Amino acid sequence: MSNIAYIPGDGIGEEVTRQGLKVLNYFNDKHDLGLKFEKFDLGAERYLRTGEIMPDGVLNKLETFDAIYLGAVGDPRVEPGLLEKGILLKLRFYFDQYINLRPIKLYKEEFSPLKGKGVKDINFTVVRENTEGIYAGIGGFLKKDTPDEVATQEMISTRKGVDRIIKYAFDYAQKYGRKPKLTVCDKSNVLTYAHNLWQRAFKEMGENYPDVAKEHYLVDAITMKMVRNPEIFDVIVTCNIFGDIITDLGAEIQGGMGMAVSGNINPDSISMFEPVHGSAPDIAGQNIANPLAAVLAAAMMLQQLDYPDLAQKTEAAVVDALSKNMITGDIGGDLSTDEVGDYLVQSIKTNE
Amino acid sequence: MSNIAYIPGDGIGEEVTRQGLKVLNYFNDKHDLGLKFEKFDLGAERYLRTGEIMPDGVLNKLETFDAIYLGAVGDPRVEPGLLEKGILLKLRFYFDQYINLRPIKLYKEEFSPLKGKGVKDINFTVVRENTEGIYAGIGGFLKKDTPDEVATQEMISTRKGVDRIIKYAFDYAQKYGRKPKLTVCDKSNVLTYAHNLWQRAFKEMGENYPDVAKEHYLVDAITMKMVRNPEIFDVIVTCNIFGDIITDLGAEIQGGMGMAVSGNINPDSISMFEPVHGSAPDIAGQNIANPLAAVLAAAMMLQQLDYPDLAQKTEAAVVDALSKNMITGDIGGDLSTDEVGDYLVQSIKTNE
Ligand SMILES: CC(C)[C@H](C(=O)O)[C@@H](O)C(=O)O
Numbered sequence: 001m002s003n004i005a006y007i008p009g010d011g012i013g014e015e016v017t018r019q020g021l022k023v024l025n026y027f028n029d030k031h032d033l034g035l036k037f038e039k040f041d042l043g044a045e046r047y048l049r050t051g052e053i054m055p056d057g058v059l060n061k062l063e064t065f066d067a068i069y070l071g072a073v074g075d076p077r078v079e080p081g082l083l084e085k086g087i088l089l090k091l092r093f094y095f096d097q098y099i100n101l102r103p104i105k106l107y108k109e110e111f112s113p114l115k116g117k118g119v120k121d122i123n124f125t126v127v128r129e130n131t132e133g134i135y136a137g138i139g140g141f142l143k144k145d146t147p148d149e150v151a152t153q154e155m156i157s158t159r160k161g162v163d164r165i166i167k168y169a170f171d172y173a174q175k176y177g178r179k180p181k182l183t184v185c186d187k188s189n190v191l192t193y194a195h196n197l198w199q200r201a202f203k204e205m206g207e208n209y210p211d212v213a214k215e216h217y218l219v220d221a222i223t224m225k226m227v228r229n230p231e232i233f234d235v236i237v238t239c240n241i242f243g244d245i246i247t248d249l250g251a252e253i254q255g256g257m258g259m260a261v262s263g264n265i266n267p268d269s270i271s272m273f274e275p276v277h278g279s280a281p282d283i284a285g286q287n288i289a290n291p292l293a294a295v296l297a298a299a300m301m302l303q304q305l306d307y308p309d310l311a312q313k314t315e316a317a318v319v320d321a322l323s324k325n326m327i328t329g330d331i332g333g334d335l336s337t338d339e340v341g342d343y344l345v346q347s348i349k350t351n352e
Numbered sequence: 353m354s355n356i357a358y359i360p361g362d363g364i365g366e367e368v369t370r371q372g373l374k375v376l377n378y379f380n381d382k383h384d385l386g387l388k389f390e391k392f393d394l395g396a397e398r399y400l401r402t403g404e405i406m407p408d409g410v411l412n413k414l415e416t417f418d419a420i421y422l423g424a425v426g427d428p429r430v431e432p433g434l435l436e437k438g439i440l441l442k443l444r445f446y447f448d449q450y451i452n453l454r455p456i457k458l459y460k461e462e463f464s465p466l467k468g469k470g471v472k473d474i475n476f477t478v479v480r481e482n483t484e485g486i487y488a489g490i491g492g493f494l495k496k497d498t499p500d501e502v503a504t505q506e507m508i509s510t511r512k513g514v515d516r517i518i519k520y521a522f523d524y525a526q527k528y529g530r531k532p533k534l535t536v537c538d539k540s541n542v543l544t545y546a547h548n549l550w551q552r553a554f555k556e557m558g559e560n561y562p563d564v565a566k567e568h569y570l571v572d573a574i575t576m577k578m579v580r581n582p583e584i585f586d587v588i589v590t591c592n593i594f595g596d597i598i599t600d601l602g603a604e605i606q607g608g609m610g611m612a613v614s615g616n617i618n619p620d621s622i623s624m625f626e627p628v629h630g631s632a633p634d635i636a637g638q639n640i641a642n643p644l645a646a647v648l649a650a651a652m653m654l655q656q657l658d659y660p661d662l663a664q665k666t667e668a669a670v671v672d673a674l675s676k677n678m679i680t681g682d683i684g685g686d687l688s689t690d691e692v693g694d695y696l697v698q699s700i701k702t703n704e
Pocket residue numbers: 084085088089244262541542572
């Protein structure tokens with residue numbers, strides 16, 4: 001029994017999540033999961049129609065749900081950042097979704113831009129802090145619009161906030177890690193306050209996990225390692241902004257946005273699952289957008305709702321579709337968005 | 353007539369810069385440049401011996417020089433960050449070296465970890481702001497070492513500081529750019545104060561450069577583009593921390609630290625040139641370290657001292673050494689550090 005808020009959003013958001021819903025509905029019927037979906041009209045269209053981005057009433061209503069399944073927000077007619085901040089960041093902060101979980105997993109060798117790296121080399125998870133750091137939104141201007149202008153932006157790390165994400169990452173490594181190893185990524189040699197706290201928190205928390213190997217990389221060095229030796233990573237934990245950067249780099253080495261998934265998780269409240277890609281207005285409505293990231297986001301939601309076997313079956317169907325080339329044109333196939341979704345359901349049925 | 357302060361530093365710093373000095377000394381004699389070198393004892397050895405990192409007397413003395421040629425600092429026996437902050441960052445800030453110039457140039461196709469990218473695809477320059485942003489060193493702790501601890505770290509952008517780096521980058525693109533195009537990299541959709549200033553500064557400065565194409569990338573998106581389509585870039589301008597991150601990623605796609613160079617430039621004061629790699633204590637003193645980055649740093653110094661033809665000849669010698677495999681083991685040759693330096697001088701002599 002779970003109530004799922006469904007926010008298709010803008011552009012291709014609707015058509016790709018529709019494929020995720022096909023899979024979810026199939027499981028719902030077959031296994032009597034009792035999933036209920038309610039659609040929320042949020043995004044550029046609503047904003048342009050009514051001026052509303054995230055009305056309070058909507059937030060209150062969302063509180064009664066168990067999870068959010070989101071497509072994409074963003075539209076060229078809307079000032080950049082407005083919807084991302086007003087919807088995506090708003091929901092992350094409001095529901096205190098302090099974990100941003102981003103698996104970096106290459107499904108097909110030819111998708112990666114890296115030489116000589118296969119599917120077993122690119123397979124790790126980034127656990128990104130999702131509610132503080134330089135995303136706090138705190139700062140200001142002095143003497144704005146004069147030659148003497150000064151602008152500030154505050155990076156704030158709290159011990160509680162850093163402890164909980166590091167604890168989650170250690171637990172995650174312990175449960176799902178392959179080695180297991182947890183790498184902390186920071187810039188502690190320069191950010192001698194905010195990331196000194198990170199260093200201490202990591203070291204102290206690590207004492208509770210003698211069975212998890214520990215490693216430290218500076219953020220600049222980790223980007224090098226990610227393209228040269230991604231195989232060394234298992235689980236990485238990092239702050240909000242560095243997580244933002246390295247997960248996009250990770251998305252690219254795993255084959256680009258078409259495959260990248262993001263879970264915004266609060267284990268005690270409402271989590272939100274989304275493909276990393278944007279609304280891609282240029283190809284919206286043409287039934288050609290790649291739905292695999294949206295379907296993998298649905299799989300991550302199933303995992304979080306405590307159906308790990310169904311999550312696993314969904315991922316297996318994606319792997320199957322890739323191996324048989326039952327995919328969209330952007331990644332080398334010739335199916336439509338809808339056909340990929342249908343194939344995935346078929347594949348699950350056949351293998352269940 | 354130029355006085356050059358020579359800081360070999362730690363580990364392999366001395367042996368690699370010695371090869372740069374061979375080239376500089378050759379030009380000095382041949383063309384009567386009047387370069388004078390004075391060696392400064394700074395780094396881990398001095399710190400461990402005397403407890404001094406950067407005595408005031410040294411800073412005063414350095415002020416009388418025209419440029420600094422630096423090897424590397426860092427030693428496992430010294431607390432991480434101490435020497436980097438006490439020497440590298442100290443000099444950058446003291447001499448207001450507000451430009452960090454980092455060419456990203458692939459010299460040999462097989463060096464790059466990227467599939468299908470050749471030397472003409474990876475050839476751009478990052479202009480990194482080098483004296484402000486989150487490197488300001490400002491911040492603090494509240495309730496340190498308690499569960500309620502809060503740590504802050506301030507990102508500060510001044511209009512003057514941002515204007516001058518953007519102006520330098522536009523001038524640089526105009527003079528050396530291939531298209532020319534200048535890309536600004538920021539996170540303006542989240543850093544709505546500090547990077548809003550960047551956006552306005554970029555837009556307004558750009559009006560003076562109608563002949564330079566302008567482009568904007570968010571920092572997360574640019575890392576993707578750098579590994580998927582590096583050929584689209586010409587000159588990139590960015591803030592201190594994002595410059596730190598993307599130039600390391602750039603160093604890797606151009607073939608790793610063995611080739612990466614960093615100029616810390618103040619056009620009106622004393623600039624400092626260094627290979628990007630560290631002191632590599634594990635291979636120090638064995639005459640096997642790759643000196644090419646140190647030699648290319650010497651070339652960049654020659655450029656800044658207004659000997660562009662000699663800079664060009666030095667780079668041509670590096671290209672020649674690479675094509676004849678007269679290089680060290682780390683990049684596929686079998687020469688010693690010293691032999692590479694000798695070969696480079698020989699190559700310059702032959703071609704002059
Ligand atoms: C859209 C933007 C605000 C967001 C972020 O910076 O977190 C995005 O890049 C992401 O990673 O989910």
